[in-house]
Amino acid sequence: MALVERNEALTRLDGLLADAAAGRGRVALVTGTVATGKSALLSALADRAADGGALAVTAIGSRAERDLPLALLSQLFHDAPLPPPERERAMNLLFEGTRAAMVAEDMADGHIDVQIVHGLCTILLDLAERHPIALLVDDVHHADRASLLCLSYLARRVRPAHLLVVFSRSTFGRTEEPDWQNDLLRPGHGVHIPLEALSGGGVRLLAEELAGAEVAERLADRWYQLCGGNPLLLKALVADHRQAVAETGAEPDEPVVGEAYAAAVMNCLRQAEPRLLEVARGVAVLADPESLDQLTSIDPEHAQQAVRSLTAAGLLSMGAFRHPAARAAVLADVGPEQRAELHRRAAVLAYDRGASTREVAEHLVHASDVTQTWGVTVLEDAARQALRDGRVEAAVSYLKLAWKACTDDKHRVRIMTTLVRAEWRINPSTSAGYLPELSGALEKGVLRGSDALVLAKALLWHGQFGEAEHVLDHLGARAGELDADTSAELAATRPWLRCTYAPFVAHLPKSTTPVSTVSASRRFAAARTLASVISSTPGPDVSETVERILRGSRLDEMSLDTVESALLALTYAGHADRAAGWCDMFVEEAYTRRAPSRQARLAVVRAEVAVRTGNLPGAARYARTALEIMPPASWGVAIGHPLSLLIIASLAMGDFDDVREQLDQPVPEAMFQTRYGLHYLQARGRYSLATDHLGLALRDFQRCGDLMAAWGVDAPGLVAWRSDAAETYLRMGRPGQARRLAEEQLNRCTKEMPRAQGVGLRLLAATGQLRHRPMLLRQAADLLQNSGDLYELSRTLVDLAQAYHALGESRRAGMIGHRARTLAEQCEATPLRRALSQDEELDTTGDPAAPEVAGGAVAMLSDAERRVAALAAVGYTNREIADKLYITTSTVEQHLTRTYRKLNVTRRSDLPANLDTNLTITT
Incomplete structure (x- = not known):
């Protein structure tokens, strides 16, 4: 391997070797920081010496042999090709010198008899007279003192000899030149060759x-x-x-940057003096070179010199390690107690110089100890900032240490409630461990105000309803003593409680204190809107109200309830399509803020939106994601919501094995006293209906209705239990009771609820005479098309196709059956596709003439053409379309002609199912 950027140094050494061969002895000292190629240079010189006819005699200094007298010199004599008599003489001299040095009182100073030094050097000089020698000593800075004395003696006598003496010495961490080095480099025959790091x-x-x-x-x-x-x-x-x-x-x-790099960093540091390693550890702990002396107890001058040495060695840059892997490797090499002590000192130094609370808190956490009076305050401040920045895990670690260090009972309780809210973002189940202590603090009178509400909400989530009632009653008994902030929090909590835990509203004390903060005001408005939506019919301004709330909301410490309530209000009010975009935005924010429980809860809302827009695969995917992010054990009573959505979507797609697996999941009985239980009853009832257990299905739907009526939340947008029960009665052969429920459902709907209306009309049609069904089903299809629910639209079109077929209108039946199949395939609704396939008159899958229509072609249609085509696709005649859209029959024909040409189709049955479902069609 080539010596990169070392040619000049090697050329100089070649010249010195030539001088030595000519009888002009030379001494050279090669210096450089760690791993700069000193050893490789000496090895290359040894090879060149051998090639040039000289003898290369080598030795390597070792830290382990530094206290062994003449250890390095003995290497040279063992390597030198001495005749037997001279080798024996050399070994005797080494033995005598070593023994004398070992027993001497001043052994540490390398004392050795001058005659022994003279004798050993003479042997080497005599050898050089017979043969040119390159005597090469690597890492001379590790040589023992006695060997250095002998080598200095030899170096002063090389001038007339055929001898080149080359030493290599590391400058890594050394602040001054040793005396023997100055002695070696006397002018005239000593040469210094410094090696720099590679460019x-x-x-x-x-x-x-x-x-x-x-x-x-x-x-x-x-x-x-x-x-x-x-x-x-x-x-x-x-x-x-x-x-x-x-x-x-x-x-x-x-x-x-992996294990090899980390090992190389530590290899460099272990070659240095202990002081340098200590400074490196200080740099790894404290990113402030100016304070290293106070951190490590090394005087400032030596500390700064160490930093310069580490920088020259390529380990540091601008006072910090060049890569986190280097820092991690250094810290891993420090024992736990020493590392904790370093962080403890670093925390004090960082606090004294006014560092950020985050930096100070990190040192305190790594020290696992707080001894300063300001420590708890710093940790709390850092936790609040971390929660704002989305660093939830860090906030939890700060709060745990603050809680451990705090000695004031009231303050400890406040820290614990903040800790509960922080850990809730990661996994709500972890809060269960704090509930007994918080309940005990309530009994002692230490837990008060809004902190008691935190406890109540946690108890409700975990289904500990008796304890939750006790907390709420406790607040009610002290309603007159509550401060303004707590009263305002009660006001914001009341509508939220009504929406989710309705039976417990009576235990919550009423508050007339106005909500003062912006955050609490939004939370109150969102919960109140949701309560209004699920307890009565939503007004026309619901979407505007909710979207105004969402526009001003972000997922900070207390806002998830706001966002969740607002999104559910928008969804239950019949605007699931508008909720989807908002939900996706907040899911992304929860992800960036690394808040798993928030991601999971928002994924459930997204699954609810997907179910109501007919996106069955998406609903199943979102629900599974929610259960993967947060396992069932962490959901408490809320487990009913993700399970119900997964069951409903899987049923519609025909995945009964998955449904049975979800229904086998144990759920807490307390869940049935919550909104989550309503969703679960609906899902379980639908499974019983799909598997022909009609009595069980009806029981679940009726129980759901009874609970909703008792809680005052009997709105069609929440859980359409009447529609499900009506479908059950139809399967039982009791159309009269089915009709009564369908009519009740429709009476409760407004024009703002096209999805619920459409489902109700589909069921109402099934209870009436065959000749009246197409009219009702077409109205239902119009409403469902406007609602955006492709699955319910496909179900309605199946019924419509079957009605036309029964009436003998096979052409219409086939055309509508084709569109129903297309929608069912888009939704992956296998049972619907199977129902169409079983009826040969409705099965159009084998029609080779049905062309594929690209989405880009559909986009070429005008709004008027799309309206006409959408109605034609669901079986309306030209006259019916004209009456419906208040245009002439001729205009309808013109629109259809242009539509066929743009879409490259020739008949109504070829019209695509991917027409714009958001267009308003007057009914």
Whole structure:
């Protein structure tokens, strides 16, 4: 391997070797920081000496042998090709010198008899008279003192000898030149050859040799930034790169910093003096070079010199490690107690210089201890900031330490309630461990106000309703003592409680205090709107009200209830299509804020939206995602909502095995006292209906209706239990009771609820005479097309196709059956597709003449053409379309002619199912 950027140094050494061969002895000292190629240079010189006819005699200094007298010199004599008599003499002198030094009182000073020194050096000089010698000593800074004395003696006598003496010495972490070095480099025969770190060009050349030209072209510049010109670090980076290629089978686009790099960093540091390693540990802990002396108890001058040495070695840049992997490797090498002590000191230093609370808190957490009076306050401040920034895990760690360190009972309870809210973002089940202590604090009178509400909400989530009632009653008994903030929080909590835990509203004290903060006001408005939607018929301004709330909301510490209530209000009010975009935006925000429980709860809302727009695969996917992010055990009584949505979507897609698996999941009995239980009863009832257990289905639907009536939330947009019960009665052969329920459902609907109306009309049609069914079913199809629910639209079109077929209108039946099949396939509704396939008159799958219509062609239609085509596709005649749209029959024919031409079709049955379902069609 070539010596990159070392040609000049090697040329100078070649010249010194030639001088020595000519009888002009020379001494050279090669210096440089760690891993700059000193050893490689001496090895290359040894090879050149042998090629030139000289003898290369080598030795390597070792830290482990520094206290062994004459250890390094003995290496030279063992390596030198001495005749037997001289070798025996040399061994005797070494033995005598070692024994004398070992027993001498001043052994540490390397005391050795001058006659022994003279005798040993004479043997080497005599050998040089017979043969030119290159005496090469690597890492001389690790040599024992006695060997250094002998080598200094020899160096002063090389001038007339055929001898070149070359030493290499590391400057890594050394602040001054040793006395013996000045003695070696006397003018006239001593030469100093300093080696610098590789330049950027040098790194590129070495990278080409190690990894190839193509890899070097891509990565050399970044490798230079990571290694600082240190060849050892560069070789480690190349090794990590090769390991990544071997593991993945692909060339990484960016440098890979792995185990080899970390090991090389520690290899460099272990070659240094202990003081340098201590400073490196200080840098790894505290990103403030100016305070290293106080952190490490090393005087400022030596600390700064150590930083300069680490920088020259390529480990540091601008006072910090060049890569986090280097910092991590250094910290991993520190024992737990020492590391904690370093962080403890660093916390104090950071606080004293006014560092951010985040920096101070991080040091306190790593120290696992708080001894300063300001520590708890700093941790709380840092936790609040972390929650605002979406660093929930960090906030939890800060709060746990603050709670552990706090000695004031009331303050500890406040910290714990904040901790409950923070951990709730990650996993609500973790809060269960704090509930007994918080309940005990309530009994002692320590837990008060809004903190008691936090406890009540947590108890409700976990189904501990008796304890929750007790907390709410406790608040009610002290209603006159509540502060303004708590009263305002009660006002915002009351409508939220009504929407989800309706039976417990009576236990919550009433509050007349106005909501003062913007955040609480939005939460109150969203919950009140949701309560209005599920307890009565939604007004025409619901969507505007909700979207105004959503526009001003972000997922900060307290806003998930606001966002969730607003999205559900929009969905239950019949505007699921408008809720989808908002929901996606907040799901993304929850992801960026790393709040798993929020991601899961919003995924459930997104699944609800998907169910109501007929996106069955999407609904199943969102519901599964919610259950994967947050396992069932963490959902408490809310488990009913994701399970119900997964069951409903899987049923519609015909995946009965998955449905049975979900129904086997244990659910808490307390769930049936919540809104989540209503959704679950509907889903379980639909499974019983699909499997012909009609009595069980009817029981679940009626129980759902009884609960909704008792709670005052009997709105069609929440759970359409009447429609489900009516369908059950139809299957039982009791159309009269089915008709009564369908009519009740329709009476409760307004024009703002096209989906619920459409489903009701479909069921009403099934209870009437055959000749009246097409009219009702076409009205239902219009409404469902406007609502955006493709699944319910496809169900209605199936019924419509079957009605036309029964009336003998096979052409219409086939045309509508074709569109129903297309929609069923889009929704992946296997049972619907199967129902169509079983009726040969409605099965159009084998029609080779049915062309595919591209979405781009549909986009070419005008609004008027789309309206006409959409009605024609569901079986309306030209006259009926004209009456419906208040246009002439001729105009209808013209629109259809242009539509056929643009879509490249020839008949109504070829009209696509992907017409714009959001167009308003007057009914």
